[in-house]
Ligand SMILES: Cc1cc2nc3c(=O)[nH]c(=O)nc-3n(C[C@H](O)[C@H](O)[C@H](O)COP(=O)(O)OP(=O)(O)OC[C@H]3O[C@@H](n4cnc5c(N)ncnc54)[C@H](O)[C@@H]3O)c2cc1C
């Protein structure tokens with residue numbers, strides 16, 4: 001039997017093919033609310049082109065791979081030289097497995113992908129608002145860190161569901177049951193104040209809430225950027241699963257501007273499920289469907 005020559009060197013494995021997930025170990029778990037937790041990971045080798053966390057722009061996403069299971073999109077919600085993190089709402093099998101990870105266990109990452117929020121230096125910070133609900137607060141958290149002085153507004157069903165209160169103690173909070181902050185929905189409050197107070201609103205959360213914010217912005221001539229969530233499989237514009245009115249949400253979005261949303265009749269109305277079937281989105285502006293579930 002002829003032995004294969006073993007002439008591989010360690011250097012040959014230094015760079016994985018660009019599409020391979022890069023594994024990172026979990027270093028810390030932080031329970032944020034009863035249903036949401038943040039998972040903090042060690043930064044893996046920064047020379048791997050398939051995962052470059054420091055290239056991340058708020059609003060972009062990464063594909064998270066659980067070996068032997070699946071790969072799904074999440075946004076980076078914590079990022080520093082010490083590590084990076086994602087905030088997960090436990091909803092089904094995949095998110096439950098993420099929540100059950102133990103310190104030291106590794107999952108894979110690819111990305112960041114897609115188009116994030118655009119920021120404009122000419123807009124004064126005090127004229128900018130970010131409005132989020134549920135895990136929609138995750139992409140807004142890094143944006144808020146890059147825009148100190150802008151208003152961060154969060155809507156939640158109840159006090160126990162509020163995210164990142166210790167991280168952003170100055171945020172404006174609305175709860176539907178009045179248990180914390182102001183009672184009601186951020187959209188009701190914005191209807192009354194937004195016209196004179198803001199020039200730009202960034203939003204991520206339940207789609208009916210975002211649709212309502214877009215309508216308020218249009219009426220008051222305010223710029224708006226919306227982070228959409230659509231079912232994703234490849235995350236890189238190949239499979240077509242995330243198609244929405246001719247746009248590929250993973251590539252053309254997930255952040256869309258007010259003028260682009262004008263050409264998207266499905267916004268706030270319809271999305272595709274895992275099988276690619278069109279399903280309607282419930283129209284309540286409440287933050288209870290806090291991760292834009294169907
Ligand atoms: C760009 C983007 C960023 C996201 N960021 C976050 C985040 O930071 N934190 C977070 O908790 N969730 C995030 N999500 C949603 C997250 O990917 C899904 O909630 C998660 O995959 C649920 O999987 P599951 O098996 O636990 O639940 P399932 O029971 O399979 O699904 C529950 C719901 O999650 C949604 N979903 C499931 N799989 C996908 C998928 N492959 N792509 C998109 N939506 C899916 C569907 O609406 C479904 O109804 C993001 C989604 C997108 C598109």
Ligand code: FES
Nearest residue numbers: 233235239240250
């Ligand atoms: S998820 Fe495959 S094209 Fe967008």
